[in-house]
Amino acid sequence: MARRSNRGVALITAVLITALVSLTAVNMAARQTLDLRRTANVIDGGRAYAFALGVESWVRQVLLRDKKSSTTDHLGEDWAVQLPPLEVEGATVGGRLEDMQGRFNINNLLGEDGGPSALDVQRFRRLLDHFNAPKELSDAVVDWLDGDSDTHFPGGAEDGDYLHRQPPYRAANQTMVSPSELLLIKGFDREIYRQLAPFICALPTRTAINVNTAPAEVLMALADNVSREDAEMLIAEREESGFSSVEAFVQHDALAGRGVNEDGLSVSSDYFLMDARTTFGRARAHLYSLLRRTEEGTDVLWRARGAY
Numbered sequence: 001m002a003r004r005s006n007r008g009v010a011l012i013t014a015v016l017i018t019a020l021v022s023l024t025a026v027n028m029a030a031r032q033t034l035d036l037r038r039t040a041n042v043i044d045g046g047r048a049y050a051f052a053l054g055v056e057s058w059v060r061q062v063l064l065r066d067k068k069s070s071t072t073d074h075l076g077e078d079w080a081v082q083l084p085p086l087e088v089e090g091a092t093v094g095g096r097l098e099d100m101q102g103r104f105n106i107n108n109l110l111g112e113d114g115g116p117s118a119l120d121v122q123r124f125r126r127l128l129d130h131f132n133a134p135k136e137l138s139d140a141v142v143d144w145l146d147g148d149s150d151t152h153f154p155g156g157a158e159d160g161d162y163l164h165r166q167p168p169y170r171a172a173n174q175t176m177v178s179p180s181e182l183l184l185i186k187g188f189d190r191e192i193y194r195q196l197a198p199f200i201c202a203l204p205t206r207t208a209i210n211v212n213t214a215p216a217e218v219l220m221a222l223a224d225n226v227s228r229e230d231a232e233m234l235i236a237e238r239e240e241s242g243f244s245s246v247e248a249f250v251q252h253d254a255l256a257g258r259g260v261n262e263d264g265l266s267v268s269s270d271y272f273l274m275d276a277r278t279t280f281g282r283a284r285a286h287l288y289s290l291l292r293r294t295e296e297g298t299d300v301l302w303r304a305r306g307a308y
Contacts, residue, residue: 044281049305051091052287055083055276059097060291060298063272067293072267073099074212074242079272095276100290101269102213103201104221106182107175108264109142112206116142116152119263126221131195140186147173157186176202201271204301208266211249212242223260230254243267270294273308 062079070077085094104127111117121142125135136155143156149171151158159170162184172181179202182188199217209218216231233254243249245267250260274289288308290301 044283045285048091048278048280048283048285049287051088051093051278051280052095052276052285055093055095055278056274056287056289056291056300056303059095059272059274059276060300063097063291063293063298067295072212072242072244073210073269074238074267076240076242080213085277090280092279093276094278095274098273098275099210099213099269100201100203100271100273101207101210101266102215102218103199104209104218105203105207106141106179106200107145107202107204108206109138110145110175110206114147116146119261123221123264126224127196127199127217130217130220131192133192133195134187137185137187137192140188141182144171144181144185145173145175149173155187161186175204178202201273203271207271208264210266210269211246212238212267213269222265223255223258226255226258226260230258275308 059079066073066077066079074080079097080099082096083094085092104124106124108120109117109124111120121138124138124141128135128137134155139152139155140157142152143150143158149158151160157171162169162171169184179197179200180193181202182193182196182200183190199215209222211219211222211234216228216235219231219234220226220228231254234249234252237243237252237254243252246262246265249255249265249267250262270293272291272293274287274291276285276287276289278285278287286306288304290303292299292301
């Protein structure tokens with residue numbers, strides 16, 4: 001009887017060992033499969049990003065050719081045509097370029113002397129007013145940018161306003177790297193920023209607004225009493241070849257009597273934002289690149305993955 005019992009225990013033990021070995025083997029196989037998939041995803045991700053860099057290299061050449069062949073930049077040129085998704089060596093690539101000088105450069109609020117630029121402050125205030133945001137927010141932005149600790153009234157803010165926040169921080173007292181810094185500034189909330197974001201930028205130098213690429217909201221901010229209808233007339237006029245000069249722009253009938261100041265306006269651009277989207281296998285890459293075009297070539301100032 002004891003011998004039969006021992007045999008039964010041995011049989012059960014053998015079955016359990018076999019089950020454990022089988023389970024371990026299944027787990028190892030599943031883990032190996034998962035590791036292989038992860039490795040494949042990493043490789044595909046690297047390739048997708050490499051194709052995005054390829055799009056960047058291509059658009060840099062497009063911009064350089066345009067620089068050599070034209071003295072103006074407008075939305076009828078090759079660089080402004082969106083690249084539809086194309087199959088290239090097993091990948092899908094697409095992208096577009098945006099002229100960042102069609103936007104209002106927040107860093108223009110400081111003049112060459114480091115103080116507020118009255119003309120640009122007025123333009124920014126009109127842009128704020130268009131979205132029913134308080135015009136005094138411009139004072140807080142100037143204080144964020146300038147190098148002193150003097151508060152501009154009535155809406156300014158310096159360290160004293162920010163050190164009481166949780167967590168506390170100080171005013172940057174330097175030019176912005178990203179327009180999203182507005183969310184740190186007194187008076188700005190996500191809704192105001194959401195409305196402004198498509199029409200503003202933060203470029204490393206003072207830049208002129210390209211009237212050939214600026215949207216209606218930016219054109220309306222150039223002077224008092226420029227209506228949306230006026231702006232749409234200007235956009236329709238420039239559609240095919242753009243304005244040949246700033247003088248031709250300000251003399252347009254839509255701006256008659258508006259007193260548009262030619263300072264800070266242009267019909268050409270140096271800064272562009274590339275938005276490239278690529279797919280390889282299961283992986284996707286989304287690359288933003290800020291490009292600066294010069295007579296010698298096109299430089300990459302920064303890259304960002306997934307969000308601008």
